[in-house]
Amino acid sequence: MSPFVNHKPHHGQDPLSELMHTYGQDVWNFAFSLCSKRELADDITQDVFLKAFRHLDTFRGQSSAKTWLLSITRNTVRDYMRQAFVRRVTLVEQLFFAGEARSAESEAVDAIVTDDVWQLALRLPAKLREVLILYAHHQLSTAEIAQVLHTTEGAAKARLHRARTKMKEWLEGGGKDGETAR
Amino acid sequence: MAKQQDEWESRLSDLHVQGGGFSEVLMQRILRASRKQPSRNRSLRWKSLSAAVAMVMIVGAVGGGLLRQHHQGAAPGTLTVSGPLVLGNGGTLHMVDASTGWALAQGGTQVLHTNNGGAYWTVGTPRQLMSLALKVQDEVFINGREAWLAAQPTDGSNPGTEWMLFRTTNAGKDWTSSILPFVHDASAQVKLNVSGQTAYLADLNVRQGVNASNVKLYQSTDGGVQWHVLSSAPVNPNQFSKVTRDVPNAIDFWSAENGLMATPVNPVVNAAGSQTTPVVFSTSDGGRTWKPIRSFPLAVWSAKDRSIYQGTGAGMYQYNGARSIYAENGQSFAVGTQYYRDGLGWVDVLWTTHDGGDSWQASRGVWPSAHIIGDAYDFEDMTHVDLIAGQRLYRTQDGGRQWTSIPLKVQLQQVQFMNSKVGYGWSLQDIVYKTVDGGRTWQALQTQIQLRNEDNPS
Secondary structure, three states: OOHHHHOOOHHHOOHHHHHHHHHHHHHHHHHHHHHOOHHHHHHHHHHHHHHHHHOHHHOOOOOOHHHHHHHHHHHHHHHHHHOHHHHHHHHHHHHHHOOOOOOHHHHHHHHHOOOHHHHHHOOOOHHHHHHHHHHHHOOOOHHHHHHHHOOOHHHHHHHHHHHHHHHHHHHHHOOOHHHHHO | OOOOOOHHHHHOOOOOOOOOOOOHHHHHHHHHHHHOOOOOOOOOOHHHHHHHOOOEEEEEEEOOEEEEEEEOOOOOOOEEEEEEOEOOOOOEEEEOOOOOEEEEEOOOOEEEEEOOOOOEEEEOOOHHHHHOOEEEEEEEEOOOOOEEEEEEEOOOOOOOOOOEEEEEOOOOOOOEEEEOOOOOOOOOEEEEEEEOOEEEEEEEOHHHOOOHHHEEEEEEOOOOOOOEEEEEOOOOHHHHOOOOOOOOOOEEEOOOOOEEEEOOOOOOOOOOOOOOOOOEEEEOOOOOOOEEOOOOOOOEEOOOOOOEEOOOOOOOOEEEEEEEEEEOOOOOEEEEEEEEEOOOEEEEEEEEEOOOOOOOEEOOOEOOOOOOOOOEEEEOOOOOEEEEEOOEEEEEOOOOOOOEEEEOOOOEEEEEEOOOOOEEEEEOOOEEEEEOOOOOOOEEOEEEEEEOHHHOOO
């Protein structure tokens, strides 16, 4: 039985509303961190909660709801990226928006994410980015990170170490040479 | 788990995305979509999601503030992408007025249309342009609804693919097309001009060297379906070789029968001021025949006082050609020109005539501090002209007797003003910029593009 089904909704909310009130920002932030596009993060967030809504009765409470939702988010982002249309849209976006030296896409991200540490983090390769975001932003333990990433805790720790090392290199270098990291 | 975080890591604990985030609007959208789910096994592919959500939220940051608005009526199976608009090499922007306009993006392979000043664009690319991997080489945007495109096969595309002409009269929703079998090969340069139902296409076979017979001019009087050859062009192909999009007004018709053509490159003017090769031609029979305007001024400049002298040998300057031509009617037209001399640099001069070319008046010279290839004139009429030269925007309201100038922080290569305040331009990096203060400041145009359902191959 799902803990959400048993749980008495706050303020008369339905389970989906409660999920979204509690974890909506987490899901959106993780989706944005992985795709760097606001509109796509909206679509992915919608997809995540609809999936969660459909599968509420299958959630067994073996992981936290937050970990469960972040895991769905990661899988959904990967599904999106695999879709031919989204690949094409991404290509279209790159063609429409990409500059030659410094991509307009990166400039666009910089324009909407003004914190320079975040700007660097979003330039990390996806595998390093996701582990760092889960650790530093979502405050997950390495065991929880391993659950979200469907990997071992050791592998999660190793990736986290590489992500932190790369960030320190960039920060100490004082420049945003992260363009090559994509 | 106790975490030891560096200072920079703690900054990652909070994420602020301008114009983005999990909002009440998004939550309501998800709740509405959840009510429409018929079964738990239903595929939640993107298309079905979009179909379930009839309202597309447009979120954009404006001036650091937040603008949220709903776009009603977004079609199912569409997706909106956002960012600064980059035209790509070979792209162009043509605003009809402050609201309506066209953009040729992705280097000439995508057609965009806007009705709100460029903040939001819809894709109006002809399907055959995409399916046959064609690229627009020249285009004429008549107004907010009608556009003509001359498209060439791209390298490596389907063998046998020919040049095509596309025409829309409903802002890119539907296109008619015709094959242009007469264009001599895929690498040709063409120049398209349209006046009413009559279209002209110059086929510039620049590979064949200096031979007037290698330049053909064709005419269509039925909207671009049937074409017939008019005549060989009156000037050599080398001169025509730069009649490309960087000289947007090198051919200008003010009626179906009457037009002007200017060539951008001319040999050095000799010491006596003689000019062996005409640079401006006129036609009064719809392009069947062209005659040179011999009275076009001989370009001799004085280095001493930077003034124009005709017929003297003092301080000659190389005439670098017409950059743009503007024909108001059979009597009044203007030619934007450019000159160069080693050690003294570039100077732009606007020549105007009000008696059909019998006599010409020269503007004061514009001396940009640095030269860029894209020195470009933007004519509002004979007296109101903008010029991008160097990294400044020059403006005259009296036909060039006086110029004012504004320094540009962005190196624009082309500008187009809608009124005294609002203008558009694009940079050397092909990024579109907009000004709302008469050109004093320019901001990269933040756009959203609605991609169409047919862009989805699934």
